[in-house]
Amino acid sequence: MAEKNSSFNQSDGSAGGQGASQADLYREWIDMALLTPIRVAWDDWRTQVGSIIIAFYLLMGTVGVALVEPPTQGQGPRLTPAFQDWSVPLGTNDIGTSILSSTVHATPPMLQMIAAGAVFSTAIATVVGTVSGYKGGLTDRVLTTLTDIAMTIPGLPLIILLAALFEPTNPALIGILITINAWAGLARSIRSQVLSLRDHSYVEASRIMGAPTRRILVDDVLPNIMPYVLINFVNSARNVIFGSVGLYYLGLLGGTHENWGIMLDGAYNGGAIYSLQVIHWLFVPMFAIVGISFGFVLFAQGTEKLFNPRIRARHAETVEDDTAPYQE
Amino acid sequence: MYVAKRVAQALVTFVSVVTITFALVRAIPGGPADFIRAQVMQSGSADEVSMSEINALVESYTNVDPSTPLHVQYFNYLTSVLQGDLGQSVWYSRPVADIIVDAAPWTIFLLSISILLTFGIGIVLGAVMAYLEGTRFDSSSTIASMFLNSVPYYIAAIFLVYVVSIQLGMLPQSGRFTSGLEPGLNVEFIASVLRHAILPVVSLVVTGFGGVAITMRGNAVQEIGEDYIRVAHLRGVPGKRIATRYVGRNAVLPMYTNFMIAVGFMFGGSVILEEIFAYEGLGLYLLQAIEARDYPLMMGTFLIISLAVLVCILIADLTYSKIDPRISDQGSREAY
Numbered sequence: 001m002a003e004k005n006s007s008f009n010q011s012d013g014s015a016g017g018q019g020a021s022q023a024d025l026y027r028e029w030i031d032m033a034l035l036t037p038i039r040v041a042w043d044d045w046r047t048q049v050g051s052i053i054i055a056f057y058l059l060m061g062t063v064g065v066a067l068v069e070p071p072t073q074g075q076g077p078r079l080t081p082a083f084q085d086w087s088v089p090l091g092t093n094d095i096g097t098s099i100l101s102s103t104v105h106a107t108p109p110m111l112q113m114i115a116a117g118a119v120f121s122t123a124i125a126t127v128v129g130t131v132s133g134y135k136g137g138l139t140d141r142v143l144t145t146l147t148d149i150a151m152t153i154p155g156l157p158l159i160i161l162l163a164a165l166f167e168p169t170n171p172a173l174i175g176i177l178i179t180i181n182a183w184a185g186l187a188r189s190i191r192s193q194v195l196s197l198r199d200h201s202y203v204e205a206s207r208i209m210g211a212p213t214r215r216i217l218v219d220d221v222l223p224n225i226m227p228y229v230l231i232n233f234v235n236s237a238r239n240v241i242f243g244s245v246g247l248y249y250l251g252l253l254g255g256t257h258e259n260w261g262i263m264l265d266g267a268y269n270g271g272a273i274y275s276l277q278v279i280h281w282l283f284v285p286m287f288a289i290v291g292i293s294f295g296f297v298l299f300a301q302g303t304e305k306l307f308n309p310r311i312r313a314r315h316a317e318t319v320e321d322d323t324a325p326y327q328e
Numbered sequence: 329m330y331v332a333k334r335v336a337q338a339l340v341t342f343v344s345v346v347t348i349t350f351a352l353v354r355a356i357p358g359g360p361a362d363f364i365r366a367q368v369m370q371s372g373s374a375d376e377v378s379m380s381e382i383n384a385l386v387e388s389y390t391n392v393d394p395s396t397p398l399h400v401q402y403f404n405y406l407t408s409v410l411q412g413d414l415g416q417s418v419w420y421s422r423p424v425a426d427i428i429v430d431a432a433p434w435t436i437f438l439l440s441i442s443i444l445l446t447f448g449i450g451i452v453l454g455a456v457m458a459y460l461e462g463t464r465f466d467s468s469s470t471i472a473s474m475f476l477n478s479v480p481y482y483i484a485a486i487f488l489v490y491v492v493s494i495q496l497g498m499l500p501q502s503g504r505f506t507s508g509l510e511p512g513l514n515v516e517f518i519a520s521v522l523r524h525a526i527l528p529v530v531s532l533v534v535t536g537f538g539g540v541a542i543t544m545r546g547n548a549v550q551e552i553g554e555d556y557i558r559v560a561h562l563r564g565v566p567g568k569r570i571a572t573r574y575v576g577r578n579a580v581l582p583m584y585t586n587f588m589i590a591v592g593f594m595f596g597g598s599v600i601l602e603e604i605f606a607y608e609g610l611g612l613y614l615l616q617a618i619e620a621r622d623y624p625l626m627m628g629t630f631l632i633i634s635l636a637v638l639v640c641i642l643i644a645d646l647t648y649s650k651i652d653p654r655i656s657d658q659g660s661r662e663a664y
Contacts, residue, residue, distance in 0.1 A: 156596030164618045185589040242480045273490045294478040
């Protein structure tokens, strides 16, 4: 991750000179922290396809909800196959609810769950991981033991117990519940990243100058693990999808929101697997679930090279270097 | 020293799991005590049954006597759990321990096979992909791995049930073995058990190995580029030895955390998987206990699933420290 700092020094020509204004520094920072990673990531077809898929679901959750009417009973004849009646393009289920309506209207709560769960688990993991990796000693031992305990308790049964007992209805709350111990794995790997950073000379310099731990963590340690944290933010989105659809499938979250898991449960236990005629009832929610998680996996894989220093070094040009000859 | 530390840590984890279950038993309004009380009331004999008798009844089911102070309750619960007494199932009217002894071997059988296959296939495939980096085989299996990695195991399970057992009629859809068969060590029974295990195992393995393969590929590609590998080639170490001893070992070691997470994930997943296949293991009993509000069974199965994960991780931990000696002298770093 040292490349990041050295590239800052190289491109310092205009900004780091005498006339460096606040705006220049700011622009430099944005360029280094945001634009370059985006440019590197966009080079990869996986990031492109992944972003397009995620954007599609975002559109479905915002614009789609306005265009498609909400699901109700009897929107069309019962068990209409897909692509036959254009008032219900994807067919209907056993009570005549349009599959398209159910699928589209399940998206917004899903996106809320994903956002809440991913933010919660990534934030906890980053705090625990950086503090325990940097501080060492007793703090580290206590935090590592806590992390190990959280990692060992099997997540889904715990979530199922809590969901059955508290019956949460707010999508954001459900998202947080699902990641209640998912932060532990990430915290552990962030800790091992920080372990290799804590003795770098610039961190040591800050320490000798007497900077408070909080400042060292935020200014010196965090920027280096940020790409890794972002990738795992996307990865935990996939876990929230798996967990929430599973809980809805088991019927533990009730029918408070439309969800692909509820559709799946209805189809599987309503006999859709026994007949080719109604197989759309089962396959549409399956496509919806696999599609969104494939989008997130592709995105995470595509951005992973941001984290691999050997690949990064080749791409680490900033705006000033745009005139440099194109390199493959 | 290291072994003792790990075992002690596993014990601490187990006690904290027991504490969590105890807290859940206690803290939830309408918990088991109220539930049993309500059942006694319903049976119409409420007038004759005194409060102390109800308390005794609650204690015989859950090992928690509501009339004693909290710390005494906690201590009693902890000691009875450590003695293997998990209370009495309200729904099945059997000791929870009996149900678990019946169910646990099946879940452990399914999941240990799944975990071994997932990591075996994933590691071998990832290593091959890394050695063939950039070829068509590499890019196509990377895409396939990514796709399979984004399919939830329960979707794969439903899909397999639909294709393999309903449409093709090749494998049984549900259960642990063909009903009517007498359990025993004969060929027919074992064959039936294996046939029933194929679909659950395949749905976990197919959706799991992709992630392992991608991680392994990344690690191995990085390892192959290291200087010491080039030196090993230059000094004439046979390629096969480099692949297994140098690259393989160093690429597998960092996946230890993945393994820990996968064990917890798969054991947790048994709840949904066993529901889909109506496979009477721990997960199915846990789900039934939740649906029937059978608190003693709920807590018991939860404890045992946690215990299984703990033991798996402890075994992995101890073998890991044998392979990688660096792990056991951690914690000697300076504290800031």
